[in-house]
Amino acid sequence: MLRQIALAMTLAFAPVMASAQVEIDVTRGRTDPMPIAIPDYVSETDADLGGEISGVIETDLRNSGLLAPIGEEAFIENITNINVTPRFADWRVIGARVLLAGEVVDLGDGRVQINTRLWDVVGNQQVASVAYKTPRENWRRAAHKVSDFVYTQLTGEAGYFDSRLVYVGETGPKTDRKKQLVIMDQDGYNPQTLTQGLPYNVLTPRFSPNEQEITYLALFEDRPAKVYLFNIETGVQREVGDFPGMTFAPRFTPDGDRLLVSFARNGNSDVAYLDPISGRLQRLTSNPAIDVSPSMSPRGDKIAFASDRGGSQQVYVMNADGSDQRRITFGQGTYGTPVWSPRGDLIAFTRQHKGKFYIGVVAPDGSGERLLTESYLVEGPTWSPNGRVLAFHREEYPGGPVRLFAIDLTGQNLRRIQTPTEASDPAWSPRLN
C-alpha cells in the first residue's frame, strides 16, 4: 500500500565529527535556540526543489525548539557553490552560529543527490557533511534525513525527523463519531487514511518495532472490542485470537514477536501476552482490580501497567513474567496509560487530578515524577523514536476539538501537529530504515 522507497545513502564527503565548540544540550530546559542559517539548496536545474528542501529542514529544526532559523532576508552572502568555504564573517554578523549549505544535483536517471555541509561560522570550520541519493519524488524524506543529520551533529543524539505518526482521525458528532486510522509523516505531510470503509472504529493504534505493522483496537457496535493487526505494505487487517470477551490496550513487545494486551472476562480486566500467530493469551496479572495499558521496557525485562487495585488507578511495574508487581506512582488523582521511553529511563503517563489532565514522566523506580503539560484533556503520550519528545492528544476546553500536540521532554516547546480532521491517539513510529 505505502511503498517504502529505499533511500540510498552515500558518504560523498567523509563525515567529520563535530568539534566540541558547537553543541546543544538537549537535556536542559529553556536553552536559547541556536541560530542557524539555511539558504535555499543550490540547484542548477531545479531551483524550486532547492527551496522546498531547505524549507522542510527549516521547519523540522524550528519545531525541535533547539534551533532558530534566521530569515533569508538577512542573508548577506549568496551561496552558489557549496564546495567553496563560506565567508564566515557574513554569517556571524547576522547572528548565525551555524550555517547549513546544500545543493541538489539531478543525476539524470530520476534520482537526485542532495549534498549538505554544516559549518561552524564562529569556529570557522566545517562541522560535518553528508550526501543522499534518492528518487526525486522521495526528496522530502531525504530532507528529513538531513534534519536528523544536523540534530545528531549538534546534540550528539539521534534525530526523529525521518519518522511517521499514526493516529485516529475523528469525524462526525460526539454521539456518533467515525474513527479511522491515519498515517502521516512526522511533520504532518502525506496523511493517508488506512481503514476506509471498515465496519468498526479504530482506537489506540501502535507501531510494531519494524514499523511495518500497526496494532489497534477495533470497536464494534454489536460485539466486544478486539485487538487487530494491520500490515502497512499490504493493507491487510486481521483480528488476533478468538475469545469470547474484549481484548484491548494492545502494544508490541520491543522484539516485535508478541503483543501485550488487556483482556476482560466477567467484569475483570487483566494484562496478558497475546501471540499474534497462535492467538493464544498468556495471563500476567490475576487481580480482581482493573489492570490495563501494559507497556514493556525497551530491554524487555519489565512491564509497566495501570491498575486500580489500590483504590485509585496508579502505575505499577512488574517483571516480564508477571512477578514482583509494585506500585510506582503515589500522587493524588489517578494515573494511566504508562508508556516506556525508547531510552528506557522514563515512563510517560496520563494523570488526572481535580478536573484536569496532565502528561508527565516518572523514573521506573517511581522517583522524579515531573508533569510536562496540562489541559482540560490531555491523554495517551507517545515517545519520539529518540525519547526526547512526547506527542499526545488534547482537548483544550470542554467540548473543544481534539487535536494532536507535541512537547519536549524538558516541558518546553508545546506545539500543535496539524491534521486534516480532529485527531486522537497518536503513535510515533520507530526511526525509519
Add this chain to the structure above:
Amino acid sequence: MKLTKLGTLGAVASMALLAACSTTPEEDIVVVEEPVIEEPVVSGIEVAKMELEQNVGNRVFYGYDQYNLTADAQAVLRRQAAFMMMPENMDYNFRIAGNADERGTREYNLALGERRAEAAKSFLVGLGVSPARISVVSYGKERPIDPRSTPEAWAKNRNGTTTIIDPEMDMF
C-alpha cells in the same frame, strides 16, 4: 403500557393508509407530505423494543468511577428481569453495553464499561435470567448519549444500556 402499543399501531396504520393513497392510478398527483413507508411492519420485536425503552427502562446509571448498582439501578434491572422472563419475550436475547463518561483515559474506561455491564448482567442472572441470553459489550467513553461536557451529561453517559438483539441481525 397497552395504550402505548395501541397508539403506535394506530400511527403506523394511518401511515399505511397514506402509502396506499400514493399508489392510486392518478399518478400525476404527487403527494409529498409524508415520507413513503415502504413496508410498515409492526413486528413483535419492535413492540418489545418500545416497551423496554419506554416502560421498563433500558438504562441504568452509575456513579463516577463506580460500577455498583444504586437502588434506582436495581429497580430498573428488576423490571428488566421480569420483562426478559415474560413468556412472549423468551425468544429474545439481550445485549448490555457499558459506557463511561469522558473524564478518564480511553483504555481504563473500556475496562470500566465492561465491569459496569457485567455488574448489571450478574444482577439480572441473580434474578433468574439465563446468562446465555445476555451478552456484554463495552464502549468505554466512545458512545456518549449526551455530547456535552457537563456534570449532568457525564452522569447520563455513565450507563449500562440494555437492547434486544434482533434474532435476524444476530450473527454472533
